[in-house]
Amino acid sequence: MSTPHVLLGLLVTGAKHGYELKRAHDERLPRARPLAFGQVYATLGRLQRDGLVATAGQEREGGPDRTTYTLTDAGRAALDGWLAEVEPPMPYVASTLFAKVAVALLVADVDRARDWLVAQRRAHIQRLRELTAAKSAPSATLDDVVALDFAITHLDADLRWLHTTLERVADWHREVHS
Known part of the structure; x- marks a missing residue:
């Protein structure tokens, strides 16, 4: 699974912070391995570094500040490119x-x-x-x-x-x- 692309896809519906992305992942991909919060935030950091997401603000809901992320045009192009690639069948039996x-x-x-x-x-x-x-x-x-x-x-x-x-x-x- 490509966690960066899944997070980009989840941002298509609007800006979200890391906790919302983790929850959306676990709801939209209910039988997939749940994402760890650390994995979400590390991936968001790389996506931001690469210009695929941008911060949309910060909010505080009775706890620490939560940075909200939004998809950039480059992020949408990367997501569209990934979705357009045909996933090749596995070349080896890995079971x-x-x-x-x-x-x-x-x-x-x-x-x-x-x-x-x-x-x-x-x-x-x-x-x-x-x-x-x-x-x-x-x-x-x-x-x-x-x-x-x-x-x-x-x-x-x-x-x-x-x-x-x-x-x-x-x-x-x-x-x-x-």
């Missing part, structure tokens, strides 16, 4: 799940590898049920539904891959250990 399965098939006998895959599939199915229930909850916002659709689709792909791999365990094991 802990894939690495664990590959190693399990190398070091375990067929039955142990199959047991691990079945346990992993059960965990995925349970998580899929949880996410599906969350998606149909009355409190689910459109932000939640979009994030949940993304997570559910990825879990479904993992489940299909686990199913296919389970069908191939004996063949893979025989090939590796022959």
Whole structure:
């Protein structure tokens, strides 16, 4: 995720201070890793240094001064350029799940590898049920539904891959250990 670009996007709707940006991030990207306040302010500092945001003032609401930031024309151009770039599919398989399965098939006998895959599939199915229930909850916002659709689709792909791999365990094991 590009935190600077996400913060620029959140500033499109108007000036905000760091706390508002963190809250907006966590609301608009509800299933993403929450941003730390330090990360928000450090990123805002770099964006300001690069001329992509400017200070719009300071306010005090019963606490310390809060600097409000606004998007500059250069920031809007940088955001538009980032959004226009097609995100390339990942060139490599970078998944802990894939690495664990590959190693399990190398070091375990067929039955142990199959047991691990079945346990992993059960965990995925349970998580899929949880996410599906969350998606149909009355409190689910459109932000939640979009994030949940993304997570559910990825879990479904993992489940299909686990199913296919389970069908191939004996063949893979025989090939590796022959």
